[in-house]
Each structure stands twice: as structure tokens, then as C-alpha cells.
Amino acid sequence: MDFQIALLLAQDGITNGAIYALLALALVLVFAVTRVIFIPQGEFVAYGALTLVMIQAGHVPATLWLLVGAGVLAAVVDARGALASGQKGRLAGVLAWNAGYPLALAALLYLLPLATLPLAVQVLLALLVIVPMGPLMYRLIYQPIAAAPVLILLIVSVAVHVGMVGLGLLFFGAEGSRTPAFSEARFELGPMMVTGQTIWVVAASIVLIVALYQFFGRTIYGKALRATAMNRNGARLMGISPALAGRLTFLLAALIGALSGVLIAPITTIYYDTGFLIGLKGFVAAIVGGLASYPIAAAGAVLVGLLEAFSSFWASAYKEVIVFTLIIPVLLWRSLTSHHVEEEE
Template sequence: MTWDVALILGIDGMANGAVYLLAGLGLVLIFSVTRVVFVPFGDVAAFSALSLAAFEAGRRPATIGLVLTLAALAVVVEVVSLARRGEFARIPRAVIGWGVLPALPCLLAWAVGGQQVPHAVFIATAILLVVPITPLVARIALQPIADASTLVLLIASLALHFLLSGLGLLFFGPEGSRTAPLAEGSLALPGGFSVSAQVLLMMTSAIVLSAMFFLAFERTAIGKALRATAVNRIGARLVAIRPARTALLAYTFAGVLAGLIGVLVAPVTTMYYDSGFLIGLKAFVAAIIGGLVSYPLTAVGALAVGVVESFGSFWSGALKDVIVFSLLIPVLMMRSAMTRHPEEEVEEIDQ
């Protein structure tokens, strides 16, 4: 391998790492607030890409039907829950929150679908259209078991992935789609190299969004409420922070990140209804490197995963995923060695 090839692979790896960085931030955000490893995160990103492809093809995206179906189920679940508790006065508000609000981006998508509007409108609509999916799915399947163990929540989240994947096949079909580049041209580098504007856009978006993410958590009341819930759920309740509300905010913000990932990835790879699973899985590797709690370490892990994947595909395209997932082994061994286990503490006390 020459230095020229290594530089090209490094740039490609950083572009992939930028996508995994955004996905990893979403996974860490959800897990830190709700203890849920949200496996279907990549599926939401894939739906965003397919929605944008449908807009560009002059069609109304099938995501409209998917969101409306999930909204109807969420309304039923919420109304039944309120009726069992005798809180009938809150039912109209629940219908508005879980039924009407998710339908608004669907109405927007129906209006712009097949119309001649600026491409930026299609991008914004595709992102807004998938944002409700994450909180709706959480309300239907995860909120009723919010107090269960982390293992039960993980199993439920994995089942949700298969459910959303099946719904994706039902609504979108097996055909793949790729969208037009979001940015044209390239940047010339010394030595005769060039970087496409699409790659630069992906890396710049990751940097800007990560900075905004940090500022939102450090400077805003909402960010501080999310951090408080992540640190101590009981303490958050004592200071009038409702974990259910912060969980809704976490799922919503993660939905925005998933939508952005979809529109960023769609121009560089063909997306299918189940293409998001590998994106979410590799972002999970990055999140594991960060311990599912550290945003800076997750960012470092995401870049490492992207670079390793790029070089792995050069050495063996068939084994690149195996090489990436093999990163988990030394990371888990190191974390296991550095973590003090409760059973060891019990043995020390007995001695």
C-alpha cells in the first residue's frame, strides 16, 4: 500500500466515521436517558433516505403511511393507558400529541410530493417526516416496559428492528434507491488529490452537529434536564424533571439525527429498506468504545470504526465487517478488566 492509497482510504474512512459519529451520538443519547439500546436507529435513517429518493422521483413517499399507522397505534396505546388510570380529561391532549402532531409532517410530505419545489424543501421534508417514528415506536413498545431490566429493553429493541424492517419491506418494497448528490464539485489538495464536496459536507455536518449537540447540553435548560435524567433518574424526579418527558425529547432528537444521516448517506450508497441495520450496528460499536455514556469517546470510536472499515475493505472486501466488529473484542476485554465487578467486592468483604 502506497501513501497515496492510504490517504484516499483515510479520507473515505473519515467520511464514514462522520456518519457513525452522528448515529453513535443518537444511540448514546437514548441509552443515557432511557437505558435502551435503540437498535432500530439505522432503520429510521434508511427510511429518511428512501423518502428523499421518492421525492426526487416525483412520488409521495410511503413513509407517510408508515408514520400514520404508528401514530394511530400510539394514540390507541395512550388512550387505553389514560382510561385505565381514570384520567379521561387528558385524552384530547394525548390525541393531539400522539396523533395530530405526527400527522403534520405527513400532510407537508403529501403536499410537496410530486411538485416542482426546491431540493432543499425535499430534504427538510424527508427529515421531518421520519422524526416522529422514533418517539412513536418508543411510546408503543418501550414506554410500557420502561422499568424493566436493560436486557429486557435490549430484546424489545431488537424485536422492534425486525418489526420496522418488515414494515419497511411492506411500505417501500425490495427496490433500492440512491439520491442526487447534495453538493457538487470537489476540493483539490496538494499532491494531485481531490476530495468530493459530498464527503466534505458529511464531515462538516458531523463537526457542526456535534458542536451544536455539546452546546445544547451545556447551555440550555432542556440539555441540562437530559443530563440530569442520565445521571440520576430518581434525583431528576425530586427536582421536578419528568423522566418520561426527557425520554420523549431524547427520542425526538435522535430522530432528527437519524433523518440527517439518511439524507447524507443516500447520495453515496444505494439504500434499501434494511440498509440501516449495518449503520446502526457499526455506530453501536463506536458507542461501546465510548462506554455508551461518553460522547467524546464515542466520537473517537466512530472515526476509528470508519477508518478501520475503509482499510479493511481495501485488504478484503468480504471481511471488512468482520474486521470492524472485531474491534469489540479488545474494547470489551479492556473495559471488563478496568471495571470493578460487584461479585468481586462481595468476595473481598467475606474475606
């Protein structure tokens, strides 16, 4: 290996690490607020990328019908709850958000010439389809069992992952797809050639991480999520709704996942089940951070990306094994240096 090859591998590692950092942050956030080890995080990556592929091909994305179905079901559940509690005034808002939004979006997608729209509008439409699935998923699946032990929530997450992979095969088929690059520009930095898409990925990741930092530090909803992550019972006693915190957390996780899929779709072929492996590498980075520290998780993600890139050069057949083996010494170290804490009831 010479210096130029090392620079190219480092570039690939940092690009991949930026995506893993976003997914790791989402996993840490979801676990801190809701105690859910969010295995389906990677499915939002695949859904976001492949939904954009369908829109660019001029087809109404099949994921739209999953959104419509989940929205109608959530509307029925929330409407029954509002009627049972005597809060009839909530019915209009419940129906407008849960059922009205997906149906209005479906009408819009059928009316628009999807294939000829600007790329920015196509990306926005893909996000409008995928991101609302996050809070709907929490409302229908996790909110009814929010007080269950972590093991039960993990089993449910595995079931949701399997279901989303199966639906992905139904929606998108078994063939992989790519999207056009956001930019065809190329820049020479000494001996290294940097593509415009790489800059897009790294820059968008940094912007999103900074935006999340500002959200958690400067907005009332962000501070509410921080309080819930620090102490769920204390936050509840201070009037912070656990249901609202859960929905907002899953909204952010879905946004991060879908946007990550959109960013990597031009540089790697995305299949219906690609998201699981990408999400798993983000999970390794989150474990490095102990599912608690955002900065350490981000640093762990860059480490995972670099390890993957250099492993692909030295031992490409074993690169996944090498990456996932990283979790063993981390878990051993944490088991020896941390004290067991009983789960909150």
C-alpha cells in the same frame, strides 16, 4: 499502497467515521437516559434516506402511513390515560400532536408537487415524516416497560428492529436507491480530490455535534437529559419526568438517524436493510466509549471508519470481520478494568 491512495482511504474513513460518530452519540444518549440498547437506530438511517428517495420521485412516502398509524394509536392510549386520571384538559393537546400532526402532514404531502420542490424542502419533508416516529416509538413500545431489566429492553429492541426491517421491505421494496448529491463541486487539495458531498457530510456532522453540545449545556431540556443520564432516580426526585426524558431522547435519536441517512444517500446505495450494518458500526464505536462517554465514542467512530477504509484496500473480503473484531479487545479490557455495578431497580 502509495501516499495518494492512503489519503483517499483516509478521506473515505473520515467521511464514514463522521456518520458512525453521530450514530454512536445517539446510542450512548439513548442508553444513558433510558437503559435501552437501541438496535433500531440504523433503521432510521434507511428510512430517512429511502423516504427522501420516494419524495424526490414524486410519490407520497409509504412511511407516512406508519407515522399516521402510530400517531392514532398513541392518541388513543394517551386519551384513555387522560380520561382515567381526570385530566380532560389534556385531550386537545394529545389529539393535536399524536393524530392531528400526522394527518395534517399527509394532506400537505398530497397537495405539494413533491418531485419539483427544492432539495432543502424535500429533505425537510423527509425529516418531518421520520423524526416524530422516535417519540411515538418510545410512547408505544418502551414507556410501558421502562422499569424492566436491561435484558428485557434489549429483547424488545431486537423485536422492533426485525419489525422495522420487514416494514422497510414492504414500504421500499428490495431494490437499492441513491439520491442526487447535495453538491457536484470538487476541490483539489494537493494530490487529493475532495468532493462537495464529502464536505457536506463532515461539516453537517460537526455542526450537529456542536449543536447537541450546546443543547445539553445551555438549555433546560438538555440539562434535564444530562441529569437523567447521570442518575435516573435522582432526576425523578427533582421533578424531571422520565417519560418526557425518554421521548425527547428518542426524538434526538430519530433526528440523528434520519439526517445521517439523508447525508449518505448520495454516496452509497441504500437498501431497506442497509441501516442495520451502519448502525452496528456505530454501536461498535459506542462500545469503545463504554456506552457512557460521548468524546470517546466519537473518537472510536473515526477509528472504525478508518479501519474499515484501510481494510477494504488490504482485505476487502474481510473488512466487516476486521471492524467487528475491534469490539473483542475493547470488551476484554473493560471487563478486566471495571467493577460490576448492580442494575438500578
